[in-house]
Amino acid sequence: MPNAHEYTTAHGAEFEAQLKDLIRIPSISTLPERKTDVEKAAEWVADDFRRMGFEKVEILPTGGHPVVYAEWMGAGESARTVLIYGHYDVQPAVTTDGWDSDPFEPVVRDGKLFARGSSDDKGQVFAQMKAAEALLANGGKAPVNLKFLVEGEEEIGSPHLGKFVAANRDKLSADVCVISDSGMVTIDQPVIDYSTRGLMYLDFEITGPKQDLHSGGYGGIVHNPAQALAEILAQLHNPDGSVNVPGFYDDVLLLDDKERAELQKSAPTEAEYQETTGVPAFWGEAGYALHERIGARPTLEINGFVSGFYGAGSKTVLPAKALAKISCRLVANQDPNKIFELVKAQLIRLTPATIRSEVRAQALAYPAVMDLKSQAMQAAIEAYEKGWGKRPVFERGGGTLPILADFQRHLNNIPIVLMGFGLFGDGAHGPNESFTLEMFHRGIQTAIHFHEAIAAL
Amino acid sequence: MPNAHEYTTAHGAEFEAQLKDLIRIPSISTLPERKTDVEKAAEWVADDFRRMGFEKVEILPTGGHPVVYAEWMGAGESARTVLIYGHYDVQPAVTTDGWDSDPFEPVVRDGKLFARGSSDDKGQVFAQMKAAEALLANGGKAPVNLKFLVEGEEEIGSPHLGKFVAANRDKLSADVCVISDSGMVTIDQPVIDYSTRGLMYLDFEITGPKQDLHSGGYGGIVHNPAQALAEILAQLHNPDGSVNVPGFYDDVLLLDDKERAELQKSAPTEAEYQETTGVPAFWGEAGYALHERIGARPTLEINGFVSGFYGAGSKTVLPAKALAKISCRLVANQDPNKIFELVKAQLIRLTPATIRSEVRAQALAYPAVMDLKSQAMQAAIEAYEKGWGKRPVFERGGGTLPILADFQRHLNNIPIVLMGFGLFGDGAHGPNESFTLEMFHRGIQTAIHFHEAIAAL
Numbered sequence: 001m002p003n004a005h006e007y008t009t010a011h012g013a014e015f016e017a018q019l020k021d022l023i024r025i026p027s028i029s030t031l032p033e034r035k036t037d038v039e040k041a042a043e044w045v046a047d048d049f050r051r052m053g054f055e056k057v058e059i060l061p062t063g064g065h066p067v068v069y070a071e072w073m074g075a076g077e078s079a080r081t082v083l084i085y086g087h088y089d090v091q092p093a094v095t096t097d098g099w100d101s102d103p104f105e106p107v108v109r110d111g112k113l114f115a116r117g118s119s120d121d122k123g124q125v126f127a128q129m130k131a132a133e134a135l136l137a138n139g140g141k142a143p144v145n146l147k148f149l150v151e152g153e154e155e156i157g158s159p160h161l162g163k164f165v166a167a168n169r170d171k172l173s174a175d176v177c178v179i180s181d182s183g184m185v186t187i188d189q190p191v192i193d194y195s196t197r198g199l200m201y202l203d204f205e206i207t208g209p210k211q212d213l214h215s216g217g218y219g220g221i222v223h224n225p226a227q228a229l230a231e232i233l234a235q236l237h238n239p240d241g242s243v244n245v246p247g248f249y250d251d252v253l254l255l256d257d258k259e260r261a262e263l264q265k266s267a268p269t270e271a272e273y274q275e276t277t278g279v280p281a282f283w284g285e286a287g288y289a290l291h292e293r294i295g296a297r298p299t300l301e302i303n304g305f306v307s308g309f310y311g312a313g314s315k316t317v318l319p320a321k322a323l324a325k326i327s328c329r330l331v332a333n334q335d336p337n338k339i340f341e342l343v344k345a346q347l348i349r350l351t352p353a354t355i356r357s358e359v360r361a362q363a364l365a366y367p368a369v370m371d372l373k374s375q376a377m378q379a380a381i382e383a384y385e386k387g388w389g390k391r392p393v394f395e396r397g398g399g400t401l402p403i404l405a406d407f408q409r410h411l412n413n414i415p416i417v418l419m420g421f422g423l424f425g426d427g428a429h430g431p432n433e434s435f436t437l438e439m440f441h442r443g444i445q446t447a448i449h450f451h452e453a454i455a456a457l
Numbered sequence: 458m459p460n461a462h463e464y465t466t467a468h469g470a471e472f473e474a475q476l477k478d479l480i481r482i483p484s485i486s487t488l489p490e491r492k493t494d495v496e497k498a499a500e501w502v503a504d505d506f507r508r509m510g511f512e513k514v515e516i517l518p519t520g521g522h523p524v525v526y527a528e529w530m531g532a533g534e535s536a537r538t539v540l541i542y543g544h545y546d547v548q549p550a551v552t553t554d555g556w557d558s559d560p561f562e563p564v565v566r567d568g569k570l571f572a573r574g575s576s577d578d579k580g581q582v583f584a585q586m587k588a589a590e591a592l593l594a595n596g597g598k599a600p601v602n603l604k605f606l607v608e609g610e611e612e613i614g615s616p617h618l619g620k621f622v623a624a625n626r627d628k629l630s631a632d633v634c635v636i637s638d639s640g641m642v643t644i645d646q647p648v649i650d651y652s653t654r655g656l657m658y659l660d661f662e663i664t665g666p667k668q669d670l671h672s673g674g675y676g677g678i679v680h681n682p683a684q685a686l687a688e689i690l691a692q693l694h695n696p697d698g699s700v701n702v703p704g705f706y707d708d709v710l711l712l713d714d715k716e717r718a719e720l721q722k723s724a725p726t727e728a729e730y731q732e733t734t735g736v737p738a739f740w741g742e743a744g745y746a747l748h749e750r751i752g753a754r755p756t757l758e759i760n761g762f763v764s765g766f767y768g769a770g771s772k773t774v775l776p777a778k779a780l781a782k783i784s785c786r787l788v789a790n791q792d793p794n795k796i797f798e799l800v801k802a803q804l805i806r807l808t809p810a811t812i813r814s815e816v817r818a819q820a821l822a823y824p825a826v827m828d829l830k831s832q833a834m835q836a837a838i839e840a841y842e843k844g845w846g847k848r849p850v851f852e853r854g855g856g857t858l859p860i861l862a863d864f865q866r867h868l869n870n871i872p873i874v875l876m877g878f879g880l881f882g883d884g885a886h887g888p889n890e891s892f893t894l895e896m897f898h899r900g901i902q903t904a905i906h907f908h909e910a911i912a913a914l
Contacts, residue, residue, distance in 0.1 A: 030770030092772055098668055120671075156771055197673060201771040210735030211555055212887035214577075216654060216856030219758045219786050220750035221730060223740035226759035226781075227690060234691035237684065273678060278667030283680035283811040293677035301676045302683035303774050308761025309782055313487030313613055314658040314819040315549055316784055316857075317760050317886050324683075325766055327773055329676050354740040362771040399673030400773070429774050430669035 004134035004448045012441055015130045016113070018048070019440070020106045022088070022122050023115045029065055029089035030156045038065045038152050041088045045129075045150050046070070052133040053140060054148075062160035065089065065152030069171070072136065072146045080454050081145035083174035083414070084132075085403060086125025086181060087154035090117035091429045098431035111437055118435035120428035124180035124421050125150055127440055131447030143455030147174055151403070154181075157199055157363025158402035165403070165410045174414060176376040176454060177407055180443065182397050182420025183428075185268045187439060190384040190446075192377070193397035193418045195295065196404055198330030198367035200339045201303075203360040204347055206232075206322045212308070213318040222318060223354035226307035229322035232350045232357075236300055236326075240286040243300045243328075245346045248339065253332045253369075255296050266393035267291035268424065276425050295396025299329045300343070325362075329398060336364035365402030374415035379453035383419070387446025419443075419450065461591035461905045469898055472587045473570070475505070476897070477563045479545070479579050480572045486522055486546035486613045495522045495609050498545045502586075502607050503527070509590040510597060511605075519617035522546065522609030526628070529593065529603045537911050538602035540631035540871070541589075542860060543582025543638060544611035547574035548886045555888035568894055575892035577885035581637035581878050582607055584897055588904030600912030604631055608860070611638075614656055614820025615859035622860070622867045631871060633833040633911060634864055637900065639854050639877025640885075642725045644896060647841040647903075649834070650854035650875040652752065653861055655787030655824035657796045658760075660817040661804055663689075663779045669765070670775040679775060680811035683764035686779035689807045689814075693757055693783075697743040700757045700785075702803045705796065710789045710826075712753050723850035724748035725881065733882045752853025756786045757800070782819075786855060793821035822859030831872035836910035840876070844903025876900075876907065 002010060027041035028034040042059050049057045049070035056071040068088070073081075093103035093116035101107050106115035113123065128148075135142035149172060151161050165172060184191035208225040209218070238244045255263070273282070273290055284293040293299070303326065308319030328339055344359040351357040371377065372394060384392045397418070407414055421443030427433045459467060484498035485491040499516050506514045506527035513528040525545070530538075550560035550573035558564050563572035570580065585605075592599035606629060608618050622629060641648035665682040666675070695701045712720070730739070730747055741750040750756070760783065765776030785796055801816040808814040828834065829851060841849045854875070864871055878900030884890045 030768070030772060032769070091774075092766070092768070098777075199673075199773065201773070208736055211884065211889070213734065213884075214856065214886040215756075215758045215760060215784060216656075216751075216786055216854070217881075217885065218730075218734060218751065219855065220754060220756040221739050221741045221747045222734055222736050223738075224759055226762055227694065230687040230690035230759065230762075231694075233684060233687035237688075273675075277670065277675060277679055279665055279679050279811065280813060281680075281811045282678050284678045290678045294673075294675065297677060299672075299677040301672045301773075301775055302681055302687065302765070303672060303772060304763075304765025304767045304776055305683055305687075305779075306761075306763050306767035308759070309549070310761045310763035310780055311487070311549070312489070314782070314784070315487060315612075315760060315886070316656065316658070316758075317548075318758055319761055320555070320887075322762075323767055325771070327672060327771070329673055354736065354738045356737055397673070398676065399671065424674075427668065427670075428674065429671040429772070430777075432668070 004138045005445055007134040007137050008130065008444050008448065016437060019123060019126050022126060023106045023117055024104055026104045027089050027152065028092050029153050031092060038089060042066050042068050042152055045088050048129060049148065053136045062164050064160045067152065067164060068150040070148040072142065075142055075145045079144055081147060081174040082451060082454055083147045083149065083172060083177040084128045085149045085177060085179045086128060087121045087151045089152040089155050091155050100432055112434040113437055114432055114434045116433055118433055119422040119426040120433065121154065121181045123435035123440055124443065127421055127443035128180050128447050130444045134444065134448055135451060142451065144451045147172065154402065157201060157365050159363065161403050162406040165406045169410055172411055177414050177416045178419055178450060179401065179416065180419050180421050181401060182399065182418050183422030183424055183426060184420060185272060185424045187423065187436065188390065190388045190390055190392040191266055191420065192380060192392045192394050193420060194372055194394050195332065195369040195396040196367060196401045197398055198334060198336050199327060199363055199365040199400040199402065200330060200336040200343065201327040201363040202340060202343065203362055204324045204326055205358045207320065207356045209320050212320045215316040215318040218318050223352065224318055225322040225355060226319055228352065228355045229305065229307065229324055232347065233302060233324060235350055241284045245342050247342045248298065251333045251335065252298060255292065263291060263395060266395040294398035296331055298331050298334060301327050303327055329400065330367045332367045332369045334367060336366060340364060365400050366405030368404035368408060370416050375457055376415040376417045379450055379457060380417040380419055382453045383446050383450035386449040387442055419446065461595045462902055464591040464594050465587065465901050465905065473894065476580060476583050479583060480563045480574055481561055483561045484546050484609065485549050486610050488549060495546060499523050499525050499609055502545050505586060506605065510593045519621050521617045524609065524621060525607040527605040529599065532599055532602045536601055538604060538631040539908060539911055540604045540606065540629060540634040541585045542606045542634060542636045543585060544578045544608045546609040546612050548612050557889055569891040570894055571889055571891045573890055575890055576879040576883035577890065578611065578638045580892035580897055581900065584878050584900035585637050585904050587901045588908065591901065591905055592908060599908065601908045604629065614658060614822050616820065618860050619863040622863045626867055629868055634871050634873045635876055635907060636858065636873065637876050637878050638858060639856065639875050640879030640881055640883060641877060642729055642881045644880065644893065645847065647845045647847055647849040648723055649837060649849045649851050650877060651829055651851050652789065652826040652853040653824060653858045654855055655791060655793050656784060656820060656822040656857040656859065657787060657793045657800065658784040658820040659797060659800065660819055661781045661783055662815045664777065664813045666777050669777045672773040672775040675775050680809065681775055682779040682812060683776055685809065685812045686762065686764065686781055689804065690759060690781060692807050698741045702799050704799045705755065708790045708792065709755060712749065720748060720852060723852040748852065751855035753788055755788050755791055758784050760784055786857065787824045789824045789826045791824060793823060797821060822857050823862035825861035825865060827873050832914055833872040833874050836907055836914060837874040837876055839910045840903050840907035843906040844899055876903065
């Protein structure tokens with residue numbers, strides 16, 4: 001009988017085909033019209049766990065999209081238990097956003113699988129699922145007990161998962177938690193993120209006249225809502241690139257010199273950032289290196305806005321409304337609820353008497369920092385050395401995993417390891433998202449090594 | 458045989474039904490997918506002229522949508538000739554813009570006809586057409602020769618009509634030109650606009666990263682294009698409400714005290730402006746009254762903008778692009794070409810090194826001022842006194858009729874009269890555009906009186 005590693009090698013093509021099936025389900029959690037697809041993806045994932053031999057597989061309701069819970073406790077009470085978290089939902093994507101092919105019909109070019117969710121997070125969580133399959137296929141025996149929690153609301157800020165975790169502490173109890181939903185700069189150098197940023201996302205809507213007006217008939221006496229929105233948004237950053245919200249930085253944990261020096265080792269170069277962004281010049285908060293601005297500093301972004309007419313040609317309308325989607329990435333020890341109140345207060349303060357404005361919270365998530373010295377982290381280092389052939393470096397990630405802070409809080413401060421199998425240039429959340437298939441296969445092997453290392457602790 | 462006024466009274470319901478048919482054709486000139494509907498509207502108008510008994514009816518090509526030309530010269534060489542201009546194209550409209558009913562299925566509520574184009578300009582040009590029908594129905598005799606020029610590109614700035622007029626000077630030669638495409642504050646007080654504003658419309662597009670990015674992965678090092686656009690747009694007005702474009706006001710003809718005093722007589726009150734706009738407070742250029750800001754001062758408006766994600770929910774994208782539609786309303790003696798260059802130069806000057814920007818002209822139109830002392834203007838005063846029962850007041854209009862300056866230039870400085878039958882609250886260009894049917898019927902009678910007064914000069 002082949003061991004788990006041999007099984008993985010033998011079934012590589014089959015795993016890829018399965019992943020494509022999962023990707024074809026457009027499980028876009030933020031779009032109400034995709035609710036059925038989100039449910040379909042949950043069922044697909046649950047079915048795959050059943051097929052692998054998991055003893056208990058459940059699709060559990062939350063206040064929103066369901067979670068898939070799968071459990072295999074066959075390693076016995078004395079063995080360690082690993083909790084694996086991931087998400088089956090994806091960001092929105094339409095071909096006209098700039099995709100070279102249908103975002104929900106995966107295609108392989110140059111060893112990369114192009115599709116929405118290929119890297120974030122279907123491809124990565126599926127690598128963990130296939131590692132479990134390989135361990136169980138090995139005579140139905142894995143060296144550790146396995147609990148999977150695969151949710152469907154990560155891309156909308158996991159609004160219901162915190163409550164779910166709090167209500168299911170026993171079910172989810174484990175010795176270590178591993179998450180594959182992050183990445184590394186190049187395939188040659190594995191990276192472990194040891195912190196993630198929090199998130200505060202809000203809608204800011206401005207209303208001027210009671211309806212769209214003729215710009216000739218009223219232009220000049222009405223504070224144009226598009227103009228007013230621009231004037232307010234323009235005041236949210238200071239000339240030095242810092243965020244102009246009173247109190248915004250009050251709780252930020254500053255980097256010390258030692259950590260800055262350590263982070264410098266894993267930092268992408270300017271040329272690497274240039275390659276993936278293509279911007280004419282970088283921008284940002286003065287006094288911090290590029291990787292520090294992303295991983296260790298909070299930011300405020302305009303994720304989009306809309307007002308009036310924006311089609312081809314000309315429509316001389318004076319719009320009645322303007323909407324901006326604004327979000328902040330937060331770092332330890334910022335509280336997303338407090339930041340929401342601060343940004344809201346600033347937006348209201350900046351609203352002139354000529355217009356009306358409204359602020360609505362959309363998503364809130366805490367930042368998290370993980371213990372670099374935990375036994376779990378040592379097992380991850382060993383797994384990468386075996387699965388990747390190289391010792392990982394450590395960095396602070398810029399993204400958000402809303403659930404980390406909840407796991408730490410509700411699961412007895414469980415050690416968490418982020419074993420990301422994505423690449424810096426995957427284009428998560430953008431058009432032409434991709435997942436390098438070599439990363440997928442190495443990821444499965446590394447995940448198996450991790451479980452073996454945890455068992456051997 | 459009834460006279461033209463009696464004919465009009467007898468056929469009022471029929472005229473309304475015909476107008477509804479014309480309105481049902483969604484002749485939106487700015488949308489390429491509506492080209493066939495625009496042509497259909499031109500044919501509808503031409504057919505109606507043929508039915509009325511016009512001798513020559515032509516649908517003539519331009520570089521864009523065609524013009525309808527209709528001629529009746531039966532009054533003879535010694536009689537005066539009146540050129541009537543209007544447009545059969547309309548602004549875009551979809552129900553989701555805030556319409557209470559389908560914008561292209563006219564409905565009557567409280568004596569108002571609700572539909573796109575009901576007032577601007579189908580309803581008004583149709584009032585002129587029905588006045589001609591009434592005069593011709595009167596034994597096939599009208600007291601003046603009639604030439605109609607009904608175009609299909611007014612709502613996109615009449616890009617081809619100037620050239621058409623220059624190439625058809627003889628065909629269009631007339632003693633006076635009358636246009637019904639403006640309005641009055643209340644039905645009780647007719648108004649003659651004696652100036653119109655020019656227009657300069659452009660697209661301003663910003664590009665940052667080469668594609669949409671994950672706001673967590675790159676937020677903080679890339680100058681967000683939505684933010685950059687807001688920062689630039691916010692600099693286009695000074696704190697006193699004036700436009701911050703060097704040279705913008707250089708050629709503006711200032712109002713003298715006498716004209717200001719005269720204009721004050723026809724000015725809507727703050728309460729009237731408040732009623733139609735519903736804004737919490739007015740805004741605009743310091744030192745000028747509300748009606749002066751609209752009619753006598755140039756403005757810069759953001760007609761709309763778009764960037765990134767603006768749907769329901771949250772998408773943590775860092776957008777690659779941002780687009781704004783910007784227009785200026787111009788007054789005598791501003792040149793739209795020069796203003797385009799000035800605004801473009803300022804936009805480029807305000808573009809930081811962190812992003813790329815592009816400026817594209819969309820539409821240009823000259824402002825125009827008409828002679829208050831012309832004989833044609835005296836005929837219009839007489840027509841309103843008879844058709845409306847009240848002497849009109851005079852005002853400077855805020856809108857743009859791109860063709861006015863071309864008529865003046867190419868047609869031997871022809872006297873022009875703007876006899877608008879719209880109302881201040883019609884909501885032209887916005888949702889729930891309406892046309893008060895009483896205005897329609899009075900308009901037809903007044904247009905007949907105008908032709909009779911011109912004949913009697």
